[in-house]
Amino acid sequence: MRLIVIGNGMAGARLVSEVRARDKEIRVTVFGAETWQPYNRVLLSNVLAGSSGPDQVRLLDPSWYGEHGVEAVLGTPVVQIDRETRTVIAEDGRRVPYDVLVLATGSSAVVPPIPGVERAIPFRTLDDCQEILAASRTSSRAVVVGGGLLGIEAARGLAGRGLPVTLLHLAGHLMERQLDAEAGLVLGETLAGLGVEIRTGVSAAEVLPEGVRLADGTLVEGDLVVLACGVRPETELAAQAGLEVRRGVVVDDELRTDDPAVFAIGECAEHDGVVYGLVAPAWEQAAVVADVITGTAKDARYRGSRMVTRLKAKSVELAAMGETHLTEEHAEVVRFSHRARGTYRKLVIREGRLVGAILLGESAAVGTLTQLFDRGGPLPGDRAGLLFPGAGGAAVADSPVRMPDSAKVCQCNNVTKGQIRACWESGARDVTAVAAATRATTGCGTCRDAVEGIVGWLCEQEGVSA
Structure with a gap:
């Protein structure tokens, strides 16, 4: 069997290692658009903050491919899939046949179509990270556009290097997809205490040499502008090949597309109407595909993932999981807020089970609640003990x-x-x-x-x- 993997990021590299762990004979070729060996994109915020170097976020040792009989074609994107002849065509003109093809093309940074945006640097890849670091050494002030997970990590990393930072966000509070308004407010106050100025409910209209002009005409000064405006699944290659694409490349429970010889995993895949933007689902999908294509477990199926979002920023502890926006009208909600301490905890409970939680600020409850959410088991009657483990004899799972x-x-x-x-x-x-x-x-x-x-x-x- 000849397996080709398009994409050498966290999903593609994991799939290759999972396949090789199960089968030593399959011929494997992996194409990567980036020249880097596969790295952990999740830890780029550590590189930006200076706590890790590029070598410390590598996923595989450079010698791994050769030692495991994998052909790695780096810095050479695939530009076409010919499904009739089961061949991929690379940018350098090479044509490589496949029996099984796996798309792990990931996502690309969303760049807003505003004047002067070419002056800004997206925060998505290791190359982006190094460009931001180089620019920060000669900059006096930074502006980060986007108050989601990546934007907050970028802003905190730059502030930790001593650079004054302003964070701009279109929504009314930070991380609005994962957090409710009060949690977003507490998070913003925590970041402000760490040197990040927060401006929510604002829209960037133009990037200038001296900063960002907002839609209301206000100039936010900064000679370094970083974009963290979200990501978009890379589906163009699949669409050109005639595969079904909605928001992502549509796959079934085997992670197959509508072509039985083609699979898709990670951020480019859409399963049961959901595109997952976290690493854990991508790695779960990689294991399923490896089981299916090697025949190790032909009945392996992917049933979706329970998502837990963790913010990786120094001095900021945050975990959010599940349905965090449900109100008392639709669920049992238990919350505790202490803004002066940067603490906010919220549990969302339905039919006696944890369906959502927000834990902001240092908390020994994270491990226990993550396990309860992941397993979907019944909760103990002492709700306060869940928020404050150890206070009333409750077990501390950590x-x-x-x-x-x-x-x-x-x-x-x-x-x-x-x-x-x-x-x-x-x-x-x-x-x-x-x-x-x-x-x-x-x-x-x-x-x-x-x-x-x-x-x-x-x-x-x-x-x-x-």
């Missing part, structure tokens, strides 16, 4: 002692405490070794403290050094 082996520690890679324990018992005595064996911490990275805690606890129990 504690390794009380955490059951079935508890999921790494959401991105579906790694449980039991798997980490088994890995430790097999000789992995530090986080690096555990990550190499289980992939825990290699997604969004927010589980690293929990993994370190479990490894440290295991070492302490056995009287060995970590």
Whole structure:
């Protein structure tokens, strides 16, 4: 069998490694439009903030392809799919036949069609990140357009480097898709305390050398302008090939398109009307496709993902999951707000189960609530104990002692405490070794403290050094 993967990002690279783990004989070629080895796009905010370098966000070692018999064609995008002859045509003219084709083309940054926008830098790729960093060294003030996840991470990263930053957002509050108005307000106040000026309910009309002019004529000064206005699934290649495309490339529960020889995964795929923009669903999809095409589990099916959004910005703790916008009219809502401390917690409960939550500010409840949301199991009657674990004898799931082996520690890679324990018992005595064996911490990275805690606890129990 000849497998071609178009896209060498987080979805494509994961698929290639999943396939090779199951089958050593399939001929695999992966095309990547970027010249970089596959990297963790989720951790680009760390690169921007200076806490990680490009080498520290790599997903695969550069030697991995050769060692595993994978042909990697980097810096060479595919420009056409010929479904009749089952061939892909690359930008350099090469034609490569396939038996199975997987589209993992991801998304591209949305660039608003306003005058002067070419002066701004999108925040999407590692090249973008390096361009922003180079510009920041000679800039006196930055403007970030877009108050979603990426925009906040970009603004916090630049502010952490000592650059005054103004964050502009069209909606009335930050991260309006994930947060309610009060949570958005508390988040904005937290960011303001970290050196980010917040302007919501404003529209950028023009990018000038001296800053951004708003629709009302106001000039927001800044000699560095960063765009984080959202992303758009890359579907042009699929559409030109005659595949069904709506918002994304339409796929079924096997992640097949309407051509049985072509699959799609990650941010370019639309499953059951949903396009997922997070890493965990992409990796779940990669595992299903790998099972199906290698025959390892021919009945493998993708049934959708329960999404947990984590903000990765220094000194800002935020997790949002599920249906956060439901009101008391449609669900049981439990909330606590302490704006002076930058704390906001909200639970949305329906039929005794957690269907949504917002946790802003440091909280030991994150692990417990993520597990309850992920499993969809019944909740204990003590709602306050869920928001404030330990206050009334409630178990703290983040504690390794009380955490059951079935508890999921790494959401991105579906790694449980039991798997980490088994890995430790097999000789992995530090986080690096555990990550190499289980992939825990290699997604969004927010589980690293929990993994370190479990490894440290295991070492302490056995009287060995970590």
